[in-house]
Amino acid sequence: MSNAPSQQPHPQHEPHASHPDDQARTTLVTLAYGAMATHTVAAALRLGVFDRIGDGRATADELADRCAARPGELARLLRALTGLGLLTEPEPGRFALTPAGAQARSDAPGSLHAVLQLFSDPMMLRAWERLDDSVRTGEPAFDTVHGTDFFGYLAERPALSERFNAAMSQGSAHTAELLPAAYPFDRFRTVADIGGGDGTLLAGILRAHPGLRGILFDRPEGLAQAGPRLARDGLADRCALVTGDFFATAPEGADAYLLKSVIHDWNDERCARILGHIRRVVPDDGRLLILEPVLPERTGPGDDAISYLSDLNMLVNVGGRERTRDDFARLCEAAGFAVRSVTALPRPNRFSVIEAEPV
């Protein structure tokens, strides 16, 4: 490892530490270490570091037994997590969670524990190792690596599918809090969430609008955790669970059809099928509501990389893509809908509500 790039400026360059070359070098070195950061967090999750530190402070010696790890090596991991901004060392050798580290706890309100687990799971990372293949072919590397498509892979593995559903739920919880105030759902009678997973988003809408009913539509493995999830909020009798394939059908009986993080999973041809089934059942005064990040038409210096990385994640793992406003308008138009409004949810949320009506 003696050839590892160092972020330390060479002594003779010290007086010019803000030289543009230094910034460029720091950018590249940070990227060179990027995958190691992901694996460091993944190891900490597997060892239970965040949950075991909890609200308190702990030394590596105190944590070693609880994490079944060697104190010396655990201390090295804790130092690295501190460098990544997830822990602090308020007194020598004693570590505490930062606000970001606290959200990596499995039991924290607003936890992203399951999201971090999913994104560092070899299932997804192995496909990423073949990103260049996907860029060459336009096909999801996932299918070549695993011999099946993403959702087929989950269907065969109930425990992994439950973790996926938990990650989607954690990823949607923030949107579920913001959405009811950002869009006037009170004009509807029944909202159908297509590919709605465990119902976290729909539950947020139904809680905020007691007069509304819900239909949660997904594959059997998508709905596996939905019953208890809705019952926990006392919503079981206001929401029907409907098992089905959105490439074959859409449930009748709603006047709003919601699709969150579904359209970005698929190419245009597959999206046309999903939207086509919804178009056949949506009433004339009904609405299609697509919740996705909207890419700018052109990249700009203020963009964060997350939306573009998510776009590549869709390419390698599921064969989908993130889209611009024009892309959404074209997709909707081809399926018999016209986009009426695009409303960005408040930052740091990255989602927009794309509202379309049947034409």
Ligand SMILES: C[S@@+](CC[C@H](N)C(=O)[O-])C[C@H]1O[C@@H](n2cnc3c(N)ncnc32)[C@H](O)[C@@H]1O
């Ligand atoms: C990326 S997840 C989004 C879940 C949820 N809408 C959210 O944003 O949290 C995609 C969802 O589509 C569901 N799905 C995938 N293929 C499907 C199909 N052919 N028919 C119905 N649902 C499907 C998955 O089970 C999963 O719940």
